[in-house]
Amino acid sequence: MSALDRRLTSFQNALASFSWPSKTDAWFQSRLAVQNTALHGVIAANVPQLDTVSNPNKFYSKGGSGERPSGIAAGNYSFNLTIGAARETINVSVSARDTWNDVLGSVQAAVNTASLPVQATVISQQTPFSSEPDLAATGQVLALSVNPGRPDQTVSLADASGHLLSALGLQATLNPATPATLGNHFVQGMQLATPSSVSSSSFDANAPATLALGRHDFAVNLSTSGAAGQQTTYVSKAYDPSAATTLTPGNYTFSYRFGQENKTLTVSVKNGWTWNDLLQAVAAGINGQAVWTSASKTLPAGQSSFSQPGLVATVQSSPIPSATAQGTFTNGEVLQIATTAPFAGQNFSLSDGSGGLLASVGLTAKLTGTPLSVTVQSGWTWGDVLSSVANTIGSSVPGVAAQASDQSFYSSAVPGKTIVNSQGTGINVTIADPRIGRRMTLNDGATGLLSSLGMAAAVPGQDGKISVDGQAQVSENNTFAVDQGRLQLGLRSTFASSLPVKVVRTMDQITNGFNDIINSYNDLQSFLNKNKGSWKNSLSRTLAAPVANQASNLAWMGVSGSAKTNQLWTQGQPFFDALVTDPARAAATLASSPGGLIPAWRQAVASIRRNGLDGYLNTASPLGLPPDTVQSEFDLERKHRLVNLLG
Known part of the structure; x- marks a missing residue:
């Protein structure tokens, strides 16, 4: 057989x-x-029709020496980037001391953090055509490319303010005019692309939520490698602005670190202060301003006499839900302290001093990314909570999808068996449009909402990666271009050996x-x-x-x-x-x-x-043997004697 x-x-x-x-x-x-048989099912190889081949590299800049002055005038520039029917304005700042590498890096970061699926890469090429077969420039070169798996492949550029594109010498590339190169490409599947995602535990959607009523803060951090960091935010608890503060009158200190700046501030709480007075006083200390309060004509801004660029504190409305009636609210306020552009990515942190002021008002959780909140109301079920979280994320963070969906509870009460004993609801949050180097994390606020929902663990996400003829390539969607797009590879599973794909x-x-x-x-x-x-x-x-x-x-x-x-x-x-x-x-x-x-x-x-x-199998005979024949007793005896005779 x-x-x-x-x-x-x-x-x-x-x-x-x-x-x-x-x-x-x-x-x-x-x-x-033609693939090696070991590649069947793990990689897809396709040679598109020549008249449909699109060069993945759409634009190249001129080459330059990375550490030399850029030669580009300092200032703020903008240009329009268009792919298909979508267009976005890209803003770039150039300083007087920027090198060629600095400028290329700034453009790269601005393009890669935009919403359009265009990837900017800095190529280092020592001799013409050594890195890219259609690139003659040497030194550091900016390339704009589009993954071959994207439906739109037509990209255009136009200066909007200033002439940065002209200064960079960006020129459109040509599509290949000759068929794919014959021969072997040796491929190794190193890593599958996986978007960042976070899933919650499963809950009975109709069961009453056990979370505390009121505001719950959290943040979604969508970052791109090589780009500036994201906004940092601290948010206090919500208070009735007219209610008397419960803090004892006296001096309270706290400090902050912002980039290389360290500062300690003092807030002197007076008799008769309301929560609004207190929040305004802390904001005034951060902003370096005087503030009016109900208890005194003016309040000096702690020990700060000037504002910190890139750091802003604001008192914002945040309605407080009724403890008994769903949909009923009273006035409430929170204090929000956040970093702002162009310094949003600077490291910022708060720390308590004497009196524990920050802990008392809830300014303890550092939120990185887009700050979000949901307000849990009386009578809410777990389904209400999950839907609110999903809707808040989905409507507030471009490029991130969040959905509350039905899941199943499993019981292990019977050994050796998994039994579905009830249905539940959970949330899945993921990057909707993956990009190279783009990652997502969720930050929990002071109330621990995400932890309560079982959203502490996450799939970190990674780019797809293959090696083709010894050169590594990365992809956001496991589709790769070889030979200027004339060969396309789709990674389905990783494999350690370097195996041939032959054109x-x-x-x-x-x-x-x-x-x-x-x-x-x-x-x-x-x-x-x-x-x-x-x-x-x-x-x-x-x-x-x-x-x-x-x-x-x-x-x-x-x-x-x-x-x-x-x-x-x-x-x-x-x-x-x-x-x-x-x-x-x-x-x-x-x-x-x-x-x-x-x-x-x-x-x-x-x-x-x-x-x-x-x-x-033919059951009439054993496998591979002729059918048995019937032999007489005389024949058997004769065979026996013949064997004895021959020894």
Whole structure:
């Protein structure tokens, strides 16, 4: 049985390796990608039609020495970046001391943090065409590219304010004019792209929520490698602004660190202060301003006499929900302290001093990214909470998708069995449009909302990565471009070995591939002919049926055979002529599903595999042995004596 299995597997592999081009009107320019059998199912290889190939690199800048002055005038610049029907204005600041590398890095960060699927990369090239086959410039070069898996491939640029594009020398590239390069590309699948995501625990959507009523803060941090950091925010608890503060009158200190700046502030709480007075006083200390309060005419701004650029404290309205009636609120306020552009990414932190002021008002949780909040009301269920969190994220953070969906609770009460005993609801938050280097994290606020929802653990996310001929490539969607886009690879699973993907002429591949199939088929039928007593005739007939169904068309293509042995042979010139003169009929004969010879053979082999080889075994005799014959007692005795005679 193993001998048959080997031959059937060889036939299967030959069938799996055969492919037909999408375009056959230019046979001698057409190319196909042929994969090593070990790559089947782990990587997809495709050579697009030449007239549809789009160079993944859309623009190159001129080259420059990275550490030398940029030569670009200091100032604020903007340009319009368009892909397909979408357009976005990109803003870049250039300082007088910026080097060429600094300017390229600023443009790279601005493009890569935009919402459009255009990727900016800085290429270092020492000699012309050594890094990219169409790049003559040397030094540090800015490249703008689009992943080949994106539907829109048309990119345009236009200066909006200033002439930064002209200063950078950005020029559009050309699409390849010649077919894909013939030969092997050695590929290693190193890492699959996975977007960052966070999922909650499952909850009974109709059960009452056990969270504290009121405001719950958290943040979504969507960052891109190489770009500036995200905004940092602290948010206090919500207070009735007219209610008297519960803090004892006296001096309270706290400090902050902002970039390289360290500062300690003092707030003197007076008799009769309300919560609004207190929050305004803390804000005044941060902002370096005087403030009016209900208890005193003016309040000095602690020990700060000037504002800190990039740091702003504001007292904001935050309605407080009724403890008994859903949808009913009273006035409330929170203090928010946040970093702002252009210093939003600077490291910022608060720390308590004497009196514990920050802890008392809830300014303890550092939120990085987009600050968000939900207000839990009386009578809310877990379904209400989850929907509110999902809607808040989805409507407030571009590029992030959040959805509350049904899930299942599982019981392990019965050993060895997993039983679904009830349905639940959970949240999944993920990056909706992954980009290279883009990651998402969630930061919990002081109330621990995310922790309560089981959203503490996250899938960090990663870029797809392969090596092609020793050069690493990254991708946001596991699609990669090789040879200026003339070969496209789709990573499905990782693999450690470096394996070949070969680009061949389509005509050669069809001819050679079909010959491989015929040779494997003949070997299989020859084995069955030699072992007719071991295998049922239905096995050979199943394999021969697709040939009979296409007999006239195969004869037209120069393929003939023997009805007695089921062997096939191909005449080269008629086969070649058929491909050239009528490629549509040739495709219908060989490759079109479901009636083409090769798809039909694939179905036949799949059917044999499903049935199992032992189902075709002839039960009249042991495998591989001729049928037993009946021998008389005289014959047995004669054989015994002959053995004794010969020793």
